[in-house]
Amino acid sequence: MKILYAIQGTGNGHLSRAIELAPFLVKKAKVDFLISGKSSELRFQYPFKYMYHGLGFYFGNNGGPQYLKSILNIRPIRLLIDILKCPVRDYDFIISDFEPVSAWAASLRNVPCIAMSHHASFLSMKVPRPKNISRFFEWGMKWYAPSRNHIGVHYLPYDKDIFSPVIRNEIVESQVSDKGYITVYLPAYADEILISHFIKFPDYHWKVFSKKTDVFYKQNNIEVYPVDKERYRKELVSCHSAIVGAGFQATSEALFLSKKMLVVPMKAQYEQKCNAAALKKLGIAIVDHINEDFPVRLESWLKSEKPVYPKIECGTERIVERLFELVKI
Template structure:
């Protein structure tokens, strides 16, 4: 069986999911061609696992200083090139076509009348999934960016019968509660992040970003993004400070690492993730990252979520190798089981962070 698997490369979380799926699919008699888009090819790193992968420019989102910029996003994307890439993508030789929010494959499949399976966090946003920071434009972008025929969503709670637990890309490492905290705020101004961290000299931080070089700044160790080093620091840290992307926080929940998370301003998905985390009691959310918010979090006892997610990558690989004929609802029932309550817990009492997140447009 030949599979074409498209991955949106703008965020590292999509690639982390793809790593887990690549390892799981190796155990089955399938031939997978990986296609990545949304990030300059030279900015992709640690990609050996995907072999001779395909690359397209696709579409991406432009951010600046912790905020999503729609005008710059529109200007930075070459729509005519995207249309040509999707028109020229030949799908006839593939038995299954999959998109993790990858738009070139999505448009090509629609134009060529091919069944498209979606596997990703964005496909979990049904009517019962928490939403915050939403607008008509953002809802339209989410639904039309990479539409699929068979959506399989990933989330921290079974909000619908097509929603599965997270796909995790976690190596076998000893888990420790070390002295350092991991900081990964890729959409923020890295210099400003470092300055905030340095205001707490008794706490050690390891700050990761593809925009950084390896350097030391008192209590802050800056590190250029790489998978191996990051996962090692994550396994041995005492807490994580990050934006509200889905994949990293899922890994923190699995490894029981306390999280302080700040959603990317203007990005509906991240604001919605922060709201869900607050409602579930899985992380501490903040609308700003500054000395006051970090200081307040550092002074609190860090309570972690008591949850362990199943091996979703293995279940999906088996399902795909069998032709992806069983319903997503059957996967939902198998993987969630009785692990979580049947309904979402009510919002916790405390600061009006839910109101703040919901009010951000």
């Protein structure tokens, strides 16, 4: 059996999931890997046979996407050529983690394709949504990388074929502790914005992970680290609490470790608003954006007790089982 595993390269979540799933897949089949729109800091353990421009997104310094830059980065003719040239007929089936080139190529050529992603879970209306549902983004999540078969990944099994998150093996095997500090990962915000707020709380020890710096630096009670997978793991498993964006991977890891959490969804990012709605139902504190009122909300959260929320499991092996069950159907 020959499989093409296609990965959306924007952000770290898709690639982080692939890093865990790929070893299980290569034990069962011949697997080639494809990536499009690569902007992840993570290293993949297998070579990519195909690399495409895809449809990626850019993020700014004030909590939201850079839509103009993202739109200007779209290459429609190149995208069409990539779709037409993508050799999906060389494979028995395609696995697409929200990757548009392979998904559209498979759809046009009637090649079996399984959408396996967090985004696939939103094809069920049983998955929590924010109060203001965006029809445009709902349409986009359905047609950005279309497929007839779906395996969704979410915090809870809200519907059939929605499984627990894929958690990094290093996280699963970690010894959890509480050393009292607060770990922060808010990649959509500039360091200066975060520091200006955290410095107002000198009694707390802050460890901030930033995409905006390549070197470690310290300002009073705030340590700022460049994004590093292993360093982040160490500081997450031993923190007292975490402040993160509403990206699925970061929130899933904090939930898995049962860490007290404050979540700040990215502005105008519908998937993160949906994640925030789901997390709010679990008792997680949500702050819609960081502005002049943020210190008040932050102080309230710092003084609050950690809520009791469901312990989530790692869904990696069950997802692989379901993938091959669908292939046999």
